[in-house]
Amino acid sequence: EDQVTQSPEALRLQEGESSSLNCSYTVSGLRGLFWYRQDPGKGPEFLFTLYSAGEEKEKERLKATLTKKESFLHITAPKPEDSATYLCAVVGANSKLTFGKGITLSVRP
Amino acid sequence: GAGVSQSPSNKVTEKGKDVELRCDPISGHTALYWYRQSLGQGLEFLIYFQGNSAPDKSGLPSDRFSAERTGGSVSTLTIQRTQQEDSAVYLCASSLLAGSDTQYFGPGTRLTVL
Numbered sequence: 166e167d168q169v170t171q172s173p174e175a176l177r178l179q180e181g182e183s184s185s186l187n188c189s190y191t192v193s194g195l196r197g198l199f200w201y202r203q204d205p206g207k208g209p210e211f212l213f214t215l216y217s218a219g220e221e222k223e224k225e226r227l228k229a230t231l232t233k234k235e236s237f238l239h240i241t242a243p244k245p246e247d248s249a250t251y252l253c254a255v256v257g258a259n260s261k262l263t264f265g266k267g268i269t270l271s272v273r274p
Numbered sequence: 275g276a277g278v279s280q281s282p283s284n285k286v287t288e289k290g291k292d293v294e295l296r297c298d299p300i301s302g303h304t305a306l307y308w309y310r311q312s313l314g315q316g317l318e319f320l321i322y323f324q325g326n327s328a329p330d331k332s333g334l335p336s337d338r339f340s341a342e343r344t345g346g347s348v349s350t351l352t353i354q355r356t357q358q359e360d361s362a363v364y365l366c367a368s369s370l371l372a373g374s375d376t377q378y379f380g381p382g383t384r385l386t387v388l
Contacts, residue, residue: 169316197374208278208365208379209317216374252317260373261330262307264317 167192167257171265178243178272186238186268188253198236199262200229201252209252212238243272276300278380280366286386287356295351295383299368306349307369307377308341312362320364323349324372356387 170189178184190198197216201209213222215231222229226247228239238251250267257263279298287293299306308320319333323343334340338356343349353360363384367377 199376201379206381208367208381211376211378214374214376254317256374260324261319261322261333262309262317262367262377263319264309266314266316 167255167259167261167263169253169255169263169265171251171253171268173268174266175269176271178240178270180244180272180274181242183239183241183243186240186251186253186270188236188238188265189234190236190253190255191234192255192257192263194258196256196258196260198231199254199256200236200238201254203250203252203267212251240270243270245272245274248272278366278368278378280364280380280383282383283381284384284386286388288388289358290355292352292354293356293385295353295364295385297349297351297366297368297380299347299349299366300378303368303370303378304346305369305372305375305377306343307367308349308351309365309367310362311365311382317365320351322372353385356385358387361385361387 200212203209213229218233252267254262254264304325307322309317323329338354341351363382365382367379369375369377
């Protein structure tokens with residue numbers, strides 16, 4: 166069974182204080198690892214897809230990296246508008262997304 | 275372009291009643307998925323449709339849950355004889371193809387069973 170564990174559950178940062186969110190996974194035949202952002206009362210918003218170990222992707226203040234066992238979402242100099250829940254998910258051989266429980270990020274001005 | 279849309283956005287019902295939740299996927303997307311998100315829990319896979327293939331129903335929690343997809347587009351998730359534990363946000367997603375293609379989510383339907 167595919168499993169995704171995200172840590173920490175919650176993270177509070179000061180504006181400008183860089184940090185990383187962790188996603189550990191076990192999956193049979195990784196076909197993709199996804200990062201989503203979810204704001205309260207809304208559906209998940211796609212951020213990145215990573216397909217193989219060593220791959221990295223960037224978007225504004227966010228950078229996602231992938232190894233064979235985990236992925237990191239690095240946030241550089243965060244702003245209050247980066248406050249949200251960040252979800253990690255994997256797709257394995259069964260073509261279904263398996264999600265972690267998410268990391269709630271709060272950025273104080 | 276238009277994203278995934280869902281209706282209603284909120285639904286309050288009484289225990290024992292049936293409910294129908296609707297999903298309109300992104301035009302041209304052949305794969306459609308339903309998930310459930312309960313407070314404090316991760317997103318839980320329910321069912322997915324890929325083209326004209328038989329749906330993968332392996333995530334449906336009981337036989338009170340069913341879904342159909344008409345004409346390869348709109349989908350309806352039906353919950354019969356609702357129970358309080360069915361209260362959750364039901365999310366729909368679509369992707370160009372099943373598998374590793376990115377899934378794009380709708381805003382969800384918040385279901386409250388009294």
